[in-house]
Amino acid sequence: MRVSFLSVSAEMGGSEVSLLELLGGLGRLEPGWALDLIVPREGALAVRARDAGVAVRVLPLPERLARLGEDVGAGAAAIADRGASMLLAAGGVALYSRRLRKLLEELRPDVVHTNGFKVHVLGARAAPRGTPVVWHLHEYVGARPISRALLRRYVSRCAAIVANSRSVAADVTAAIEPAAPVTTIHNAVDPNVFTPDGPAVDLDRLSSLPLAPSGTVRVGLVATFGRWKGHDTFLQALRALPHDAPVRAYIIGDALYDTAGSQHTRADFEERIAALGLADRVGLTGFIDNAAGAMRALDVIVHASTQPEPFGLVIAEGMASGRAVIVSAAGGAGELVTDGVDALTHRPGDVRGLSRCIASLATDGALRRRLGAAARETARRRFDPTAFIRAFINVYQACRDRALGHLAGR
Numbered sequence: 001m002r003v004s005f006l007s008v009s010a011e012m013g014g015s016e017v018s019l020l021e022l023l024g025g026l027g028r029l030e031p032g033w034a035l036d037l038i039v040p041r042e043g044a045l046a047v048r049a050r051d052a053g054v055a056v057r058v059l060p061l062p063e064r065l066a067r068l069g070e071d072v073g074a075g076a077a078a079i080a081d082r083g084a085s086m087l088l089a090a091g092g093v094a095l096y097s098r099r100l101r102k103l104l105e106e107l108r109p110d111v112v113h114t115n116g117f118k119v120h121v122l123g124a125r126a127a128p129r130g131t132p133v134v135w136h137l138h139e140y141v142g143a144r145p146i147s148r149a150l151l152r153r154y155v156s157r158c159a160a161i162v163a164n165s166r167s168v169a170a171d172v173t174a175a176i177e178p179a180a181p182v183t184t185i186h187n188a189v190d191p192n193v194f195t196p197d198g199p200a201v202d203l204d205r206l207s208s209l210p211l212a213p214s215g216t217v218r219v220g221l222v223a224t225f226g227r228w229k230g231h232d233t234f235l236q237a238l239r240a241l242p243h244d245a246p247v248r249a250y251i252i253g254d255a256l257y258d259t260a261g262s263q264h265t266r267a268d269f270e271e272r273i274a275a276l277g278l279a280d281r282v283g284l285t286g287f288i289d290n291a292a293g294a295m296r297a298l299d300v301i302v303h304a305s306t307q308p309e310p311f312g313l314v315i316a317e318g319m320a321s322g323r324a325v326i327v328s329a330a331g332g333a334g335e336l337v338t339d340g341v342d343a344l345t346h347r348p349g350d351v352r353g354l355s356r357c358i359a360s361l362a363t364d365g366a367l368r369r370r371l372g373a374a375a376r377e378t379a380r381r382r383f384d385p386t387a388f389i390r391a392f393i394n395v396y397q398a399c400r401d402r403a404l405g406h407l408a409g410r
Contacts, residue, residue, distance in 0.1 A: 002036070002109045003026070003111045004109035004111075006112065007119065008061075008115065008118045008119045010040055010043025010044070011045060015136075016044075018136075018164070018188070019045070020052070022392060024052045025389035026389060029389050036055045036056075036057060036109065037054050038057045038058075042058060059096075059100060062092035062096060097125045098126075100123070105128055108128075111133075113136060114135050117150075123135075125157075134396065134399060137163050137310075138164050141171060142171045152176050152177065158181070159399040161181055162182075163182055163183070164184075165311045165335055166332070168311070186336075187316060188384065189320040189385070191320050191379060194291075196323075200294075200296040206288070217247050218250065219299065219361075220302065221251055221304055222252040224255065225266075227264060230304025230305045230349070235272060235273065237358060240355040242359070245358075245363075247362050248282075249281060250298070251269060254286055270284065295317055296321060298318075299323065299361075299368060300368065301315075303326065305348060306349045308333070308348070312327070312332065316336060319343070319375035319383075320376060321376070322372040322376040323368075324343075324367070324368040325337065328346060328348045328349075328354075336378075343371060343375060344361065
């Protein structure tokens with residue numbers, strides 16, 4: 001079988017990490033399959049995919065199209081259909097679609113797998129007739145009027161939809177089509193990579209901070225700089241801690257995506273940290289390529305998203321690393337943990353609740369160890385890489401078999 005993967009991003013956010021796990025796993029379990037990855041430009045994803053033995057093709061996404069976001073101005077919900085038509089006409093969509101169709105006709109895949117809203121639409125437009133398209137949804141579509149209108153328009157060309165949580169699956173059927181062919185497959189985390197013991201990253205050096213005193217509890221928020229990832233909630237929660245709390249905090253990540261207006265900048269955080277008087281307690285590390293080493297450098301991993309999280313790969317990685325995890329328990333993130341058993345939870349945007357969780361873990365080493373051990377066991381059961389890959393293999397084979405059956409019935 002040949003599968004062509006289409007990614008909207010060239011960098012390594014959560015959905016790209018999941019995609020890379022899928023590519024590597026398919027290479028292990030189905031070494032006879034041909035895998036192609038089509039990316040909008042060179043970047044970390046392309047480098048890692050090549051290292052995994054995947055054939056990478058660069059098909060530049062027009063800059064105007066790459067930077068288009070969901071916000072088309074006031075009243076977007078009321079003009080969703082018109083806005084969708086505007087987006088299809090803007091930014092070189094027609095030219096890119098022709099180029100993508102030509103490339104796919106050359107590759108002749110049995111299945112096209114798309115990763116990201118824009119490429120869900122572009123892949124459905126460009127896939128050769130009879131080639132099944134699989135949308136892998138990592139985000140909610142219900143609150144995005146333009147994307148919702150576009151996916152509704154093209155869902156009939158989609159052979160299967162894979163959602164990364166039950167919450168996302170429910171959103172898809174409610175927002176796009178009640179009968180949409182949706183399968184839920186939780187993301188995977190390799191417990192042999194994300195381990196409790198092993199080399200750790202020097203977070204203080206990366207943050208240009210002096211070495212933290214012995215006994216310091218290191219607390220980190222690991223996320224892209226998306227505006228809904230809860231960085232300000234995290235900073236306010238840290239400010240609410242007693243001044244003598246043995247905590248040093250880190251913001252780990254960077255602005256990774258091309259979409260305009262969707263992210264904070266490092267300068268935004270530097271200004272906010274200074275304004276809150278936290279310059280000596282909070283470090284900005286930038287993006288860390290060694291995610292497992294970053295997890296091992298922390299005692300507590302914080303997830304603070306202010307909107308429902310579709311999945312929360314960082315949560316799963318922290319759990320597999322045997323660390324105490326604090327979760328903003330809404331959406332798919334709420335499916336991953338049990339409060340008080342393998343994590344502590346708080347309501348999205350609840351500064352006091354998050355601060356209480358941090359304080360509890362900072363002062364109770366036994367609680368950290370108990371939650372971390374239970375979290376690792378949960379992760380090994382729930383995010384098994386082999387089960388993840390086999391579930392996708394089943395989806396691809398079913399799509400191919402249906403497509404062949406339709407051809408035979410003509």
